[in-house]
Amino acid sequence: MTLSVYLAGPEVFLPNARQQIDRKIALTRAAGLVPIAPGDLTIEPQPTKRRVGHAISAVDETMMDSADAIIANLTPYRGVSADTGTCFELGYMCARGKLVYGYTNLAPDLRDRLIGYYDGKVHVDADGVLRGSDGLTIDDVDMSDSLMMQGGIERRGGQVVVHDAPPDQVFTDTTAFEICLRLLAERAGLPSST
Amino acid sequence: MTLSVYLAGPEVFLPNARQQIDRKIALTRAAGLVPIAPGDLTIEPQPTKRRVGHAISAVDETMMDSADAIIANLTPYRGVSADTGTCFELGYMCARGKLVYGYTNLAPDLRDRLIGYYDGKVHVDADGVLRGSDGLTIDDVDMSDSLMMQGGIERRGGQVVVHDAPPDQVFTDTTAFEICLRLLAERAGLPSST
Numbered sequence: 001m002t003l004s005v006y007l008a009g010p011e012v013f014l015p016n017a018r019q020q021i022d023r024k025i026a027l028t029r030a031a032g033l034v035p036i037a038p039g040d041l042t043i044e045p046q047p048t049k050r051r052v053g054h055a056i057s058a059v060d061e062t063m064m065d066s067a068d069a070i071i072a073n074l075t076p077y078r079g080v081s082a083d084t085g086t087c088f089e090l091g092y093m094c095a096r097g098k099l100v101y102g103y104t105n106l107a108p109d110l111r112d113r114l115i116g117y118y119d120g121k122v123h124v125d126a127d128g129v130l131r132g133s134d135g136l137t138i139d140d141v142d143m144s145d146s147l148m149m150q151g152g153i154e155r156r157g158g159q160v161v162v163h164d165a166p167p168d169q170v171f172t173d174t175t176a177f178e179i180c181l182r183l184l185a186e187r188a189g190l191p192s193s194t
Numbered sequence: 195m196t197l198s199v200y201l202a203g204p205e206v207f208l209p210n211a212r213q214q215i216d217r218k219i220a221l222t223r224a225a226g227l228v229p230i231a232p233g234d235l236t237i238e239p240q241p242t243k244r245r246v247g248h249a250i251s252a253v254d255e256t257m258m259d260s261a262d263a264i265i266a267n268l269t270p271y272r273g274v275s276a277d278t279g280t281c282f283e284l285g286y287m288c289a290r291g292k293l294v295y296g297y298t299n300l301a302p303d304l305r306d307r308l309i310g311y312y313d314g315k316v317h318v319d320a321d322g323v324l325r326g327s328d329g330l331t332i333d334d335v336d337m338s339d340s341l342m343m344q345g346g347i348e349r350r351g352g353q354v355v356v357h358d359a360p361p362d363q364v365f366t367d368t369t370a371f372e373i374c375l376r377l378l379a380e381r382a383g384l385p386s387s388t
Contacts, residue, residue: 015319015329050348053335057345061288078311078330079273085340087278091285094255117272122223133207136272141247147277151251154244155229192284 003099003188005181008090009073010083010171012039018055027174031181035047036067064092068188069099071180074160075170076106080117082145083095090157094113099145101184102153103176104144114138133142159183197293197377197382198228200258202284203267204277204365206233213364221368225375226384230261258286259286262382263293265374268339268354269364270300274311288346295352297370298338299359303309308332353377 005028011020020163021039021071028035039058046052064070070093077083082104106113115122121133130138143150143160150160161180165173205214209274222229242288258264264287271277276298277342287294300307305327309316310328314329324332337344337354344354355374359367 010330013331015325017331044230048336049334050336053337053341054345056335057341057349059340061346078308079275081273081275081369083340084278084281085277085342086347087281088285088288088340089343091282091287092289094282094284095286095289114272118232131209137207137211138203140243142242142244143247145205146252146277147247148254151248151254152261152282155248173364189271 001188001190002034003072003184003190004067004070004182005069005099006089006093007037008070008093009071009075010077010086010087013083014171016069023174024177026155027178028181030167031185033069033181033188034184036063038063053178054113055169060089061092064089064098065096067093067098069093069184070101071177071184072100072102072149073177074104074149076104076145080113081110082149087146087149090152092151094156099184099187100148100156100158101161101180102144102158103161103163103180105163105165105170105173105176106144107162110143110145111146141154159188166187195382195384196228197226197263197378197384198230198261199263199265199293199378200261200283200287201229201231202264202280202287203269204271204280205267208365210366215265217368218371221372222375225372225379227263227379227382229337229373230257232257244336254283255286258283259290261287261292263287263378264295265296265354265371265378266296266343267371268296268298268343269359270307270339271300273305276343281340281343284343284346288350293352293378293381294347294350295355295374296338296343296361297345297357297374299357299364299367299370300338301356302359304337305337351381 074082118132163176219229268276312326355370357370
């Protein structure tokens, strides 16, 4: 029996993308799982930039459709929250009924990251809701990112693994990713690879 | 014939959330469509904050499952990209085969917003890829946000409507939302409501 897993995350945007994706692919194989990685694609030449975007979107969706599971790297990317493309992919896989896991390499939860985002200038409104200085609600449900994502994962029996990576390894540390691989392999009843 | 549409977006986090959601509900009805709005829910008391998050996630997914379409507000939220929960929901609805539309109230595309994010300190690498000062790829496919989202919408015959809202109305301007409603009603073959 084989179980294939779509490796979602912002690794494709790294300067050393190929190296990092290859590392995740090797770790996935070592865990007894079949990696399906969004960097592994050839896009035919297209007449416009936007058509290039459509072509990548189509290939990535096809890859997701072929996978049994997803492990989504939800580490905050260019700001306080996860990479939006990865969030889309996680929603897509939840709706397709696949096995869903996620991880983040930043330990503070979304609430604490947002308090930092507002430099501590937050307040509780008359209804007891925590808000930033601009009045926007601060997510306060003990989760790493949007409740749609962590809720979508946990309600399906998956897990969001939180790891406190060194600041210079936030995009490359694979500790949490490897825990996800182990959880997924166990769930699929694969023999332990260690 | 009726067509129901899930109104996805960060409006639920606004200080005047109820008012803004009610406005979108009224506009949806005026367009001849049936609104399904994530603010319209009652969450039973839960033993922990995280269980509250799970309960909201469950209700929102049920609402999405019951809807024929989604209009996702992809206006950048607390940073350079869309609200992550909304991105998840858009991916979910794409995977469920629903009618998918989106809009943004910021006119500059993701490439230009990212050049701003890097204060113009961007460069083209040896492979011709545009990168920020931290080495991360700058999305450059003539789209408003991640190609997974705009590609997912456009490849399914939907549209991402771009509107240049006044800076103080970025979260409340409904011009682009109303265009989405019209496009959706036309696509569903509903009689014009104007």
